Amino acid sequence: MVGNVAKTKTDLMRSIRDEIFNFKDSPLYAERAGNKVFPVIGEGSHDAAIMFIGEAPGKNEALTGRPFCGAAGKVLDQMLGSIGVPRKDVYITNIVKDRPPQNRDPLPEEISAYAPFLDRQIDIIQPKVIATLGRFSMKYIMERLGLGNMLQSISAIHGKIFEAKTSYGSVTIVPLYHPAATLYNPELKKELQKDFEVLSEFSLEK
Ligand code: URA
Numbered sequence: 124m125v126g127n128v129a130k131t132k133t134d135l136m137r138s139i140r141d142e143i144f145n146f147k148d149s150p151l152y153a154e155r156a157g158n159k160v161f162p163v164i165g166e167g168s169h170d171a172a173i174m175f176i177g178e179a180p181g182k183n184e185a186l187t188g189r190p191f192c193g194a195a196g197k198v199l200d201q202m203l204g205s206i207g208v209p210r211k212d213v214y215i216t217n218i219v220k221d222r223p224p225q226n227r228d229p230l231p232e233e234i235s236a237y238a239p240f241l242d243r244q245i246d247i248i249q250p251k252v253i254a255t256l257g258r259f260s261m262k263y264i265m266e267r268l269g270l271g272n273m274l275q276s277i278s279a280i281h282g283k284i285f286e287a288k289t290s291y292g293s294v295t296i297v298p299l300y301h302p303a304a305t306l307y308n309p310e311l312k313k314e315l316q317k318d319f320e321v322l323s324e325f326s327l328e329k
Contacts (some may be wrong), residue, residue: 132169135247137238142165143220150233151221160189163246165216172327173208174250175199176260178301179219179229190215191302198302200255202315206323214248216241218260229259238263249291252325257301264296282318297322303328 131136143162146152154160163180166189175191183193203210208316219229219237226250241263255261258277265274268287273280277298282287285296307313 132247136164136169136244139243139247141188143237143240146220149221149236150230151219151223151236154221154224158185160185160222162220163188163190163217163222164220165214166190167210167214170329171212171214171249171250172329173212173213173252173254173322174245174248175254175256177215177217177256177262178259179217179226179233181223181226181303182222185222187211190217192235194306195301195303198312200317202302202319203243205316208323208327212327214244214245214250214256218263234259234263236259238267242267243293246290247300249289249329250294251329252297252322253297254297254299256299256324257304265298268294268296270296281314282321284321295325314318 143164144156146162154163160200163184165295177191180190181193181195184190190196200210203213218241219233220240223229223233253264261277262274265271265285268289270285270287273285277300280298283298287294287296300311300316301313302315305315
């Protein structure tokens, strides 16, 4: 009765990983060739109450296959630490799973190519809170979850709380500045810190 055995979250995540590794039609697949780089699928708890969604892997991420493990990742770790949330208890991923050349902004066709994987990851994890990191994931998630009419610039809506409906129930969206944007901007870093305090009000229990 193998066909009737319900797939676990881990099985479903493994299928996504395998599909992304074999995603030869991706506009960014050629970037992997000869560069000893990997797609970055995501990392953390499959039962996470909070899911962080960034933009696309940078150099360190593509070399290791892990999200937010470079300079921006240090900021993210620092912010998580400041609200007492262990990184292993959240789930961290990006919309685009391969590194755009020279870390340029992801193109609309790259976002559309990879977004279905992100949608499936959200359905598997069923987070209570989605924290978007930067304007690309903010725009994608808000439009995808029917909040397109509330979209404004990230400087206007960072740290605000939006409620949306998904196929598995309601979810809270909190747009955040991208940690990389705060690296050389102490004022933005203070804003990100305040916004993490908003996040800390949500229980990690599901
Ligand atoms: N920036 C992102 O958006 N994602 C990462 O994983 C690293 C840097």
